Amino acid sequence: MIIDIHGHYTTAPSQLQAFRDAQLAALADGARPAPALAAISDDAVRESVRDHQLKVLRERGGDLMLFSPKASGMEHHVPDAAIARVWAAASNDLVHRVTRLFPEHFAGVCQLPQVPGGPLDDSVAELRRCVSDLGFVGCNLNPDPSGGHWTSPPLTDPYWYPLYEAMTELDVPAMIHVSTSCNPSFHTLGAHYLNADTSVFMQLMQGDLFGRFPSLRLVIPHGGGAVPYHWGRYRGLAMRAGRPGPAEHLLGNVFFDTCVYHQPGIDLLHQVIGTENVLFASEMLGAVRGADPDTGVGWDDTKAYVDRAGLTPEQRHQVFEGNARRVYPLLDARLTSEGR
């Protein structure tokens, strides 16, 4: 089985964005009534993925995708907690409908209703709802809800512990994923996403989060930002600081995905990090669409790169399936119960 652990609902029916627009308009103009999400038929939900993520997943030989709301659409920088709660719930509910309509091919990962500097109670509650009531298997955690101003404490700070406690209890991992950038210095897709991956890895190196939460698991997407390319730098920085090396310190709990859109990057990722900590993912129909004119390979067709990375059959199994089932045990339990 081939599991793509990183897909976003970038093709949701237009009612969802209309609802968001109305929500923000109501926020700007306190007099308006709170909007409601217009009805979306099952057919519309089906069509929104059947001709997009599901089609491409199947064409490329994939079986199942972990599916979450559009990352740039989370917009945690909007500071109103009630707005964030309703927006996350609506977005997650729509993902849930996709997972119900195509249970063989999608499993849910939730958006959290974070706001800059706000308490995490709402996020914990939404995580519990999504996992316990909707059958989701993970969440996306935004280390910078401000959207590029980085006003929150590092992920090793006790501020985040309530969420880690719930994740540990529910046995679900988080993918570290920022949302849209409100800082003109950081292009959302070309800088902010990668910077967040890099920054969080270093935050984890500086702290001892997994000493306190030994079973907590975090997935750093986009191939780990700059980290694998600079792996020697991280090893040297750890040594200079008298700290354990990043492999010993972090790789029991931290995993990287394969959202790196060319062969040399994928090769380096596997060479440096090792296949035990790499999970297949494409973020397909996301940041980078279209195909490399030189090769004809879709930019986000990461399976094509992993196929050529020279992995043994055992390593392929790890990257395409085994690691995902280990990092997402609720997914594994479901698949096992289905005989998959």
Next chain:
Amino acid sequence: MIIDIHGHYTTAPSQLQAFRDAQLAALADGARPAPALAAISDDAVRESVRDHQLKVLRERGGDLMLFSPKASGMEHHVPDAAIARVWAAASNDLVHRVTRLFPEHFAGVCQLPQVPGGPLDDSVAELRRCVSDLGFVGCNLNPDPSGGHWTSPPLTDPYWYPLYEAMTELDVPAMIHVSTSCNPSFHTLGAHYLNADTSVFMQLMQGDLFGRFPSLRLVIPHGGGAVPYHWGRYRGLAMRAGRPGPAEHLLGNVFFDTCVYHQPGIDLLHQVIGTENVLFASEMLGAVRGADPDTGVGWDDTKAYVDRAGLTPEQRHQVFEGNARRVYPLLDARLTSEGR
């Protein structure tokens, strides 16, 4: 000849830091008189590099290092313009003394007296002084003088044009280099430096800076941050935006150094970017000191990695010397006049 284009004066005599401390104390306590830099003998300057950068440079087979004040010590986040002017001048003057004492082995690159949001007049003046009076061949440009809050406009903004005009007139390049991080989310060496490299490359992709300044040259250090590892992502983002690809758009004006501290990273850099745009550098005695216990190779002994990158003699010449002489024409002119 082997030219290392990225060295900082991390081993300056202690009087320099004492001066800085006094300067900041005077700033905090307006009643104090402005401090003066204590006398530093030529012997002390000689010793400060002879047993450090110069020794290691020569041991590794290097000939000449482009030398600038300590990057994390620039501290552009201190908002007082007069303090910044005096601090940059003192730091640059000390670098100048190194270049005078060891003219065969060091050439100067200057710190600019930037302050967050301030006009660039002082930076232009200091650049002119360093190049015209002190014989410096380049400068370090900080895209985020705030130190991790990223409050300045992108490097494509007209805010920066006065500096580019002076650089163009003087025919000197800038290395993009942030200073210490004041944001606890960003470790200075493990996140902020790399994030800046990544962010600036994407800023340049979004704009058309070299349409306006066709001879402007920028060096992105630390192997380009995350960029070469994600080269497919950048190609795809450009294509999706209907923009020219990053190679056509930027590689006439943008160069990467080799401060990547392990073999797979150096290999990827050369494979993806091509040797025409890669300049040898170590940032030695900088972020990452000591040696890899697995191989015995110093982390920042980037020559060892480049030596093993499978380059042809022509490519080696480009990376070790030719590109540096092309990007830093004032250095080339000086070397040529010396018959080197």
